[in-house]
Amino acid sequence: MAESETPLLDELEKGEWPSFVKDMKQAAEKKPMAKDLLRQLELSYKEKIGHWKHGGIVGVKGYGGGVIGRYSDRPDLFPGVAHFHTMRVNHPTGWFYTTKALRTLCDIWDKHGSGLTNMHGSTGDIILLGTSTDHLQSCFDDLSDAGFDLGGSGSALRTPSACVGPARCEWACIDSLNICYDITMSFQDQLHRPMFPYKFKIKVSGCANDCVASIARSDFSIIGTWKGKIQIDQKEVQAYAASGLDVQAEVTDLCPTKCMTWDEKAKTLAIEDADCTRCMHCINMMPKALRQGKEKGATLLIGGKAPIVQGALLSTVIVPFMKLEPPYQELKDLILKILDWWDEHGKMRERVGELINRVGMRTFLKDIGLKPAPQMVKNPRTNPYVFFWPEEIKKEVK
Amino acid sequence: MSAETKGKVLEFFREKSRGDKKKYYVKEVVKGLPNEDRHAIQEAVKELLDEETLKYWSSGSTTYVMLAEFFPKE
Numbered sequence: 455m456a457e458s459e460t461p462l463l464d465e466l467e468k469g470e471w472p473s474f475v476k477d478m479k480q481a482a483e484k485k486p487m488a489k490d491l492l493r494q495l496e497l498s499y500k501e502k503i504g505h506w507k508h509g510g511i512v513g514v515k516g517y518g519g520g521v522i523g524r525y526s527d528r529p530d531l532f533p534g535v536a537h538f539h540t541m542r543v544n545h546p547t548g549w550f551y552t553t554k555a556l557r558t559l560c561d562i563w564d565k566h567g568s569g570l571t572n573m574h575g576s577t578g579d580i581i582l583l584g585t586s587t588d589h590l591q592s593c594f595d596d597l598s599d600a601g602f603d604l605g606g607s608g609s610a611l612r613t614p615s616a617c618v619g620p621a622r623c624e625w626a627c628i629d630s631l632n633i634c635y636d637i638t639m640s641f642q643d644q645l646h647r648p649m650f651p652y653k654f655k656i657k658v659s660g661c662a663n664d665c666v667a668s669i670a671r672s673d674f675s676i677i678g679t680w681k682g683k684i685q686i687d688q689k690e691v692q693a694y695a696a697s698g699l700d701v702q703a704e705v706t707d708l709c710p711t712k713c714m715t716w717d718e719k720a721k722t723l724a725i726e727d728a729d730c731t732r733c734m735h736c737i738n739m740m741p742k743a744l745r746q747g748k749e750k751g752a753t754l755l756i757g758g759k760a761p762i763v764q765g766a767l768l769s770t771v772i773v774p775f776m777k778l779e780p781p782y783q784e785l786k787d788l789i790l791k792i793l794d795w796w797d798e799h800g801k802m803r804e805r806v807g808e809l810i811n812r813v814g815m816r817t818f819l820k821d822i823g824l825k826p827a828p829q830m831v832k833n834p835r836t837n838p839y840v841f842f843w844p845e846e847i848k849k850e851v852k
Numbered sequence: 853m854s855a856e857t858k859g860k861v862l863e864f865f866r867e868k869s870r871g872d873k874k875k876y877y878v879k880e881v882v883k884g885l886p887n888e889d890r891h892a893i894q895e896a897v898k899e900l901l902d903e904e905t906l907k908y909w910s911s912g913s914t915t916y917v918m919l920a921e922f923f924p925k926e
Contacts, residue, residue: 510923518910
């Protein structure tokens with residue numbers, strides 16, 4: 455039996471879990487590029503060192519992003535991966551594809567690249583792994599003809615993403631799909647022509663369950679919410695209790711603001727809606743019994759990011775409630791204002807959340823023209839003057 | 853955006869690229885031309901990119917701009 459060329463990688467195929475090595479071997483049967491990729495990876499495992507060089511080329515004509523340049527530092531050994539650029543393709547909002555679109559995408563990538571894909575990258579894009587410089591433009595042209603566009607990379611607006619929203623979810627308070635699509639189309643220049651201090655991500659979630667984790671993974675989060683009373687169907691609440699749900703322990707005791715009371719004797723649930731933070735826990739537990747309030751809109755937050763350069767940040771509320779209806783002008787004006795402020799004051803490689811941490815939320819709100827609101831504060835602070843300017847306090851004393 | 857701003861941006865790159873450093877953030881250009889409007893500088897950079905006098909260089913996460921003549925050959 456012939457000896458394997460990749461004994462170390464073969465080890466990764468053992469065990470119960472699916473292995474990327476198996477996928478790469480499958481691709482290597484058709485593509486010499488994928489074969490060289492396996493061989494280079496084997497060398498990396500053997501020498502315990504990476505053999506990629508990153509950076510340089512950014513895209514196709516007229517674009518400043520969408521392609522991440524990657525080169526082998528051993529093109530003499532692995533000519534198939536001398537160039538192995540990644541193409542980021544803007545995914546359809548909510549990741550809805552027809553099988554025809556997927557087949558077209560794969561055919562294009564078989565024609566121009568390694569055939570290897572990553573569905574999807576952490577921002578949500580379709581990641582096409584491995585092509586050479588001379589194929590970039592023709593691949594882009596074919597993608598364009600099929601209705602696809604490149605996504606964002608580098609110091610630009612990254613591809614906006616959204617949850618499946620009203621297409622499949624009864625809890626969507628906003629049309630997350632349409633908002634995401636509208637933002638993508640409205641901010642094409644910011645997406646394709648990098649001019650910012652660093653990356654900027656926008657994510658849209660239909661409700662507080664936040665299925666795209668926008669609060670942790672985007673600089674600007676749009677999260678669907680409601681105003682007014684949670685609608686209660688007491689008969690359905692009683693049905694849940696009768697079916698074994700411990701309403702006290704599993705619903706009301708876990709309410710973060712303790713705004714709910716469960717009367718065990720009368721079997722009725724009461725909600726003090728003014729104290730509710732609309733976290734959705736009770737609605738998740740009893741979807742047949744509780745519905746969101748009737749007036750729908752979104753909470754806007756700023757500053758989320760993963761730990762690069764500085765540590766991870768969760769977003770902070772800046773607009774507790776905004777009604778979102780096409781053409782979303784108020785929302786887009788606010789985003790533009792924030793982008794411009796960050797562009798002016800941000801240091802190189804400083805995310806907007808880090809900038810706000812540096813100059814203070816008070817300065818940010820004043821510069822953007824937003825009024826401080828109680829929803830911006832997670833817990834009451836020991837210093838009540840956090841949102842006041844010193845001159846305002848003096849004026850009051852007089 | 854005036855032709856004068858475009859000239860100043862180009863001059864910035866020519867002057868600064870004499871040393872070893874060739875890649876610049878757009879913010880560095882803005883900082884280097886304090887009397888020019890930030891938006892006008894950005895427009896000038898875009899125009900110079902369209903003309904291919906300047907080129908983007910990206911690490912994947914961060915984007916720089918440099919004179920096309922210094923863009924690394926593959």
